[in-house]
Amino acid sequence: MRAEHFCAECGHVQPAEPTDFFSFFGLPRKLELDETALEREFYALSRKLHPDVYSRASVREQAWSLEKTSQLNDAYRTLKDPVSRTEYLLLLEGIQMEEQSKTATEKARAAGVDKKQTVPAELLEEAFELNMLLEEAKQGGVDDDLRGQLMAIRTSLAARLNTMQEELRAAWKQWDSGDVEATAQMVDVLNRRGYLRNLERDINEVLK
Amino acid sequence: MVDDKVVGIDLGTTNSLVAYMASGPSLAHPDAPGKGVFILPGEDGSNLVPSVVALDADNHVLVGNAARTVLLTSPERAVYSVKRLMGRGLDDVRGELKLFPFHLADDLAAGEVLRIKLGERTYTPPEISAQILRQLKRNAERFFGAPVKQAVITVPAYFNDAQRQATKDAGRIAGLEVLRLVNEPTAASLAYGLDKKQNGTIAVYDFGGGTFDVSILRLQDGIFEVIATNGDTHLGGDDIDNLLISIAADDIAGDLKIDIRKYPDAVQRLRNAVIEAKIALSSQEAADVEVELPDGKQYQRRITREMFERMVQPIVARTLGPCRQALKDAGLSVEQVDEVVLVGGSTRIPLVRREVETLFARKAHTELNPDEVVALGAAVQANILAGGSAETKDMLLLDVTPLSLGIEALGGVTAKIIHRNSTIPASATEHFTTGVEGQVSVAIHVLQGEREMAKDCRSLARFDLKGIPPMPAGLPRIEVRFLIDANGILHVSAREQRSGKEAEIQVQPSYGLTDEQVENMILDSFDNAEKDLAERQLIEARNEAETILTALVKGRRNEAWTMLSMSEQEKVDELERKLRLAMSGSDYQAIRSSIDELNQATMHLAELMMDAAVGSALRGKNMDSTGVGEGPEAPHPIGKAEFS
Numbered sequence: 094m095r096a097e098h099f100c101a102e103c104g105h106v107q108p109a110e111p112t113d114f115f116s117f118f119g120l121p122r123k124l125e126l127d128e129t130a131l132e133r134e135f136y137a138l139s140r141k142l143h144p145d146v147y148s149r150a151s152v153r154e155q156a157w158s159l160e161k162t163s164q165l166n167d168a169y170r171t172l173k174d175p176v177s178r179t180e181y182l183l184l185l186e187g188i189q190m191e192e193q194s195k196t197a198t199e200k201a202r203a204a205g206v207d208k209k210q211t212v213p214a215e216l217l218e219e220a221f222e223l224n225m226l227l228e229e230a231k232q233g234g235v236d237d238d239l240r241g242q243l244m245a246i247r248t249s250l251a252a253r254l255n256t257m258q259e260e261l262r263a264a265w266k267q268w269d270s271g272d273v274e275a276t277a278q279m280v281d282v283l284n285r286r287g288y289l290r291n292l293e294r295d296i297n298e299v300l301k
Numbered sequence: 302m303v304d305d306k307v308v309g310i311d312l313g314t315t316n317s318l319v320a321y322m323a324s325g326p327s328l329a330h331p332d333a334p335g336k337g338v339f340i341l342p343g344e345d346g347s348n349l350v351p352s353v354v355a356l357d358a359d360n361h362v363l364v365g366n367a368a369r370t371v372l373l374t375s376p377e378r379a380v381y382s383v384k385r386l387m388g389r390g391l392d393d394v395r396g397e398l399k400l401f402p403f404h405l406a407d408d409l410a411a412g413e414v415l416r417i418k419l420g421e422r423t424y425t426p427p428e429i430s431a432q433i434l435r436q437l438k439r440n441a442e443r444f445f446g447a448p449v450k451q452a453v454i455t456v457p458a459y460f461n462d463a464q465r466q467a468t469k470d471a472g473r474i475a476g477l478e479v480l481r482l483v484n485e486p487t488a489a490s491l492a493y494g495l496d497k498k499q500n501g502t503i504a505v506y507d508f509g510g511g512t513f514d515v516s517i518l519r520l521q522d523g524i525f526e527v528i529a530t531n532g533d534t535h536l537g538g539d540d541i542d543n544l545l546i547s548i549a550a551d552d553i554a555g556d557l558k559i560d561i562r563k564y565p566d567a568v569q570r571l572r573n574a575v576i577e578a579k580i581a582l583s584s585q586e587a588a589d590v591e592v593e594l595p596d597g598k599q600y601q602r603r604i605t606r607e608m609f610e611r612m613v614q615p616i617v618a619r620t621l622g623p624c625r626q627a628l629k630d631a632g633l634s635v636e637q638v639d640e641v642v643l644v645g646g647s648t649r650i651p652l653v654r655r656e657v658e659t660l661f662a663r664k665a666h667t668e669l670n671p672d673e674v675v676a677l678g679a680a681v682q683a684n685i686l687a688g689g690s691a692e693t694k695d696m697l698l699l700d701v702t703p704l705s706l707g708i709e710a711l712g713g714v715t716a717k718i719i720h721r722n723s724t725i726p727a728s729a730t731e732h733f734t735t736g737v738e739g740q741v742s743v744a745i746h747v748l749q750g751e752r753e754m755a756k757d758c759r760s761l762a763r764f765d766l767k768g769i770p771p772m773p774a775g776l777p778r779i780e781v782r783f784l785i786d787a788n789g790i791l792h793v794s795a796r797e798q799r800s801g802k803e804a805e806i807q808v809q810p811s812y813g814l815t816d817e818q819v820e821n822m823i824l825d826s827f828d829n830a831e832k833d834l835a836e837r838q839l840i841e842a843r844n845e846a847e848t849i850l851t852a853l854v855k856g857r858r859n860e861a862w863t864m865l866s867m868s869e870q871e872k873v874d875e876l877e878r879k880l881r882l883a884m885s886g887s888d889y890q891a892i893r894s895s896i897d898e899l900n901q902a903t904m905h906l907a908e909l910m911m912d913a914a915v916g917s918a919l920r921g922k923n924m925d926s927t928g929v930g931e932g933p934e935a936p937h938p939i940g941k942a943e944f945s
Contacts, residue, residue, distance in 0.1 A: 143787075148686040163727055
């Protein structure tokens with residue numbers, strides 16, 4: 094059900110109701126979505142809901158417009174990005190993300206503990222080698238040889254991240270066609286992706 | 302006709318301006334081709350009001366050019382570049398104080414809002430800024446002959462919450478309802494966007510007197526969507542001046558054995574001399590810095606453009622990092638940027654242009670006056686907020702928050718809850734609980750910034766969630782909602798969910814004025830302005846009438862006049878007689894309504910004159926260059942300013 098944004102009579106903004114981001118746009122809880130259409134809808138709703146439009150309206154309508162527009166912006170920001178859209182769906186479905194998720198990272202950091210790291214099996218060897226190189230860089234600086242090796246690993250990481258997009262899309266398809274088990278696959282892809290992104294970040298830090 | 306005019310204000314570090322966008326062309330203000338956006342000049346006819354506030358011998362407040370004179374003779378009685386102090390605490394400005402002759406109150410406590418000594422009294426930065434705003438308000442009121450109560454004020458895109466709040470407070474103190482704070486580069490894009498109705502991605506590079514911003518926007522069918530912004534709120538022309546001053550001071554100490562830093566008035570003369578040289582070097586290959594020293598000796602030094610560029614190169618280079626970061630945050634490569642727009646006085650420096658054009662690999666736009674474009678854009682936004690017009694009805698600005706919002710978590714780390722470059726209004730909801738049995742309050746520390754550790758971020762507010770019903774540890778569930786509004790200002794509300802009790806919270810900004818303090822500072826908004834308003838209104842209405850009648854005399858000599866129908870001409874003639882009659886009376890409202898009628902009747906004439914003058918090739922250029930009208934430099938024939 095699409096949330097009611099406007100009064101049917103006068104076309105003015107209505108108070109914000111708690112709603113999930115998919116419902117806000119009147120969308121089913123599916124992951125393959127037409128991003129161009131979403132953008133169009135975002136612009137159309139912005140034109141009608143934005144505080145600029147209500148700058149001379151009553152205080153009550155101004156408050157509603159502010160609430161509604163923040164909902165609209167939060168919803169659009171979350172849904173337009175494939176990864177945050179997937180994470181949001183998992184959150185809605187009550188599925189806890191594991192080690193690599195941003196929330197887990199922040200929680201671990203807040204609690205002051207080292208985050209549990211499960212290295213994806215296929216990456217064990219590479220991750221081990223990379224950590225050695227990174228350690229070497231920290232100790233003795235980055236010479237041309239080391240730089241070359243790190244850049245090569247970075248390139249291969251980027252390629253892997255690319256194939257993960259496809260894996261993620263495959264999981265979306267399953268979910269959208271009604272396969273609830275697809276969530277496990279999404280969690281797996283996102284975890285591995287998070288791990289790779291951390292490695293990428295470490296390399297960039299050293300190469301900076 | 303009673304309509305509340307909403308003006309656009311650029312409250313700059315060096316200069317401030319007020320602008321207005323009329324709905325449709327106007328014969329009396331032809332300097333705004335087609336679009337009707339124009340700067341409202343001060344009584345001296347100048348568009349720029351220097352952002353200087355001073356006290357004269359009788360302790361009357363002076364603003365603008367008059368204050369600048371005081372700055373030279375008794376620098377301790379004048380304040381400039383106060384924007385640098387807005388929303389900042391003592392610790393933030395220590396470095397700054399070495400370079401600026403700000404005299405802070407002696408009894409400042411840590412965490413208190415700064416107070417600056419001026420004559421016998423001390424003033425907070427919002428109060429000083431309010432004096433500038435009030436001068437602009439007066440200039441606008443003088444122009445319209447009617448009170449002005451609402452404004453859109455621009456701020457650097459990279460201003461944090463405290464700096465924005467301080468700007469809003471300044472507006473309130475000046476007796477202005479601030480309908481919106483707009484980011485300066487975004488405002489500039491609105492001014493440019495009026496002319497170019499096309500879609501695409503633009504980068505706005507805004508290098509002003511004290512601040513630097515860069516914003517990347519996507520324009521689509523009238524929607525101006527900011528994708529990423531970055532900047533430095535303490536990087537501007539001031540830094541170039543300070544560098545040149547310190548080089549010259551060392552020079553003087555070495556050659557002439559005088560420590561000029563000990564003589565504030567001599568430093569001030571030196572400042573003026575280097576600024577003049579800086580400006581000259583934008584168009585000349587060499588310039589001389591000449592200053593008379595306290596012992597009567599003369600310091601003289603020739604600076605070539607090459608030397609100048611070598612000296613300021615490191616400062617200009619500091620703007621390029623934020624540009625790259627903004628591009629990266631926007632997920633764009635340089636090739637994907639369609640247009641680059643230059644804003645701010647410091648972009649007149651050829652080196653700056655070269656560096657920007659090299660970075661973005663394209664020629665930058667400079668068609669609109671870089672000192673005025675932000676104010677013009679603010680006026681466009683003011684027009685949108687006031688209900689819009691034919692030109693602005695499809696325009697909508699979607700801006701972002703420049704800095705991430707976070708809360709301090711265990712271990713002193715920052716947990717980000719709203720990321721930078723999120724479209725505003727934006728919100729986040731966080732849940733908190735207690736750690737000890739029976740705990741009735743939870744302390745929350747709100748931060749702004751990108752750093753990992755809370756101590757490296759800007760502290761926005763510390764507050765306690767109070768009134769939590771006593772429960773076992775971990776059981777209360779307190780929901781706190783953080784909302785950044787369209788001004789980029791944070792609002793916090795909280796609720797204890799288990800008991801359904803709305804928790805009482807007080808958000809005390811780490812550096813800021815309380816509502817009550819602001820209330821007490823509000824300049825007698827009903828000061829002299831109201832007392833002799835009636836008299837002033839009459840004078841101003843007559844002046845406004847003179848303006849349109851003079852314009853009409855000119856208009857009749859224009860070829861466009863012959864293109865009007867007979868009945869149109871007769872209508873104009875009749876309304877002219879009516880206005881002249883009203884002018885001989887003393888009913889200012891009768892004069893104003895006659896002006897409005899005549900304005901209406903001559904709109905067609907104004908359009909025809911503009912079409913003829915502008916031509917299709919020149920459309921969108923500044924009217925100055927077309928020779929129609931007198932341009933913004935012409936003195937406005939209106940009464941003198943009053944200073945309190």
